Amino acid sequence: MSEYQYYEFVAIDRPLTAVEQGELRAVSTRGRISASSFVNDYQWGDLKADPRKWMEQYFDAHLYLANWGTRRIALRLPVQLLDPDLAATCYVGDSASSWATDEHVILDLYSRDEDGDDEW
Known part of the structure; x- marks a missing residue:
């Protein structure tokens, strides 16, 4: 069975500039890139970028x-909407984390089903 990853x-909050879209294109020649999104799936490789950094720099979700x-699923919120210290206290287990930049709090929610599931 081959692997499958969807990003x-x-x-x-704002459209990506032409320069930013070019920066994304430099990472992925197959990605579907617009002023509001990046979408790609991988069957024999992986995204050649750090999703955390992309969330800090370009994207809101x-x-x-x-x-x-x-x-x-990760969501980027303005620090005015969610205090970074408060966000850091709201986890149960290891299925959620957050980090902050000067302007944003990024919530990162994840699930790891060890058995996998080919029928989603």
Whole structure:
């Protein structure tokens, strides 16, 4: 069985500039890139970028799915809406984390189903 990974990033707060879209294109020649999103799936490789850095720099939401059972959603919120210290106290177990930049708090929620699931 081959692997399958799906990456989707969405810019909601502002459109990506032509320069930013070019930076994304330099990472992925097959990705579907627009002023509001990056979408790509991989069957024999992986995204050649760090999703955490892309969330800090470009995007407001991220969805990741893999056929071995990993699911991930990340949301970037302005620090005025969610205090970074408060966000850091709201986890149960290891299925959520957050980090902050000067302007944003990024919530990262994930699930790892070790058995995988080919029928999503």
